Amino acid sequence: MQYTHESLATIPNRYAFLDNIEKLLVADSHQSLFLIDVVRFSDVSSSLGYDFGDKILLEIANRIIYIADNKAVFGRISGDIFGLVLSGTQNQAQLHEFYSHLISHFKTPIQCDDHAFIVDFNVGVASNPLRNKNINSLFSLAEMALRQAKSNKFDNFQYANEINNSEGGRSLTLKADLTRALAQNELEIYLQPVIDLNSLEILGAECLLRWNHPLDGVLFPGALIEAAESYNMMNEVGYWVLNAAFEHAAKLNRVGLQLKISVNMSPTQLYDLDFVKSLREMSVRHGVKMCQFELELTEDVALSNSLLVKKQLSQIRSLGVSVAIDDFGKGYSNLGYLRNIDIDTIKIDKSFIMEINQSPINKAIVEASLLIAKAAKCGLVAEGIEDISHLHILREIGIQKGQGYLFSKAICLDDFIDLAYKDMSVGTSMIRAMNS
Structure with missing residues (x-):
């Protein structure tokens, strides 16, 4: 392990980090996982720019590694959240002592350009439950601790070493909702x-999950996804979506619409040896x-250095499935991953399309x-096309495929078939609008 990273891109991302922890758990279940959230970091990036923000984050990362005496497994969970694993048996007092040392060290400001930045953290730490080998269980426990740390009044630290059944009525309700929704x-x-x-x-369709709530009607499934991630049920949800996508494809084929069907892939499925x-x-x-x-997979997954991920993607493509x-381009990107994996399609994030005319x-x-x-x-493929001017500009650039509300929002299967057969395209009305 190195003392100093020269770029955020060389720090293991969430999935590579989880891979590393999983290897530790196989060798020794006595591990403690810190999730270290930089407090109010979005204010820095929005005020001083993302380049400045990246410099600060890199300095923070290298300091944390230094504090851990280069003995810990380290990774970047998301934009401003880092992960750290200390091996061996550690009690709550020892882990809090490390947290106190961390806070004390960062009272010395970080100097960057002409600015000084004093860092504060929310820290959730979980000691791996006895004999647990499941990385998802340990990670969920640390996430629960971090959520609690953020709401603590006086000490932005929270320790957990077992699943707490009183962790909150909302979370338990979400789990019950998810279980019922699947059943x-x-x-x-x-x-x-x-x-x-x-x-x-119409060339194809992207599958998007919706929740027919018994009381609230059709909802976006954000809360259910949150519950699935917290309770290690993303694999179950991912397989449900994939099976439903195959069912929809079969129905479309029967009515003469043999279209390309895109499905968002749960990261946990890439780590499932039975996925192929x-x-x-x-x-x-x-x-x-x-x-x-x-x-479809996110750049975070593609950035993973996991040999298993690369092997799974290779086997998937060998079956004829596109990736x-x-x-x-969303978030922090290291385009070097494009040299390491074979892909069939790039989908440009909608944030670049929605203001392309401005x-x-x-x-x-x-x-x-x-x-x-x-x-x-x-x-x-360009996502998020919502205006005629977007379409004109994308055509001028030479983009040939896209999706967005200008053409249609996500609709149920029967409505999609009606739309496709209305005149076998959305083109007639669109062309009239463009020429009017």
């Missing part, structure tokens, strides 16, 4: 058309060819994305 078929797949931007024909086998079984069960499917990078930088990013896609010999 009683309350979940549903909606489809958002992917459009040929020149002919305006499950794909084959679904393909046979529903009579749908693998080449009709495209699995896409979703939300391309921001020359957004337009330049989209143009650069097209050059990258051509060099990588993969397709390019």
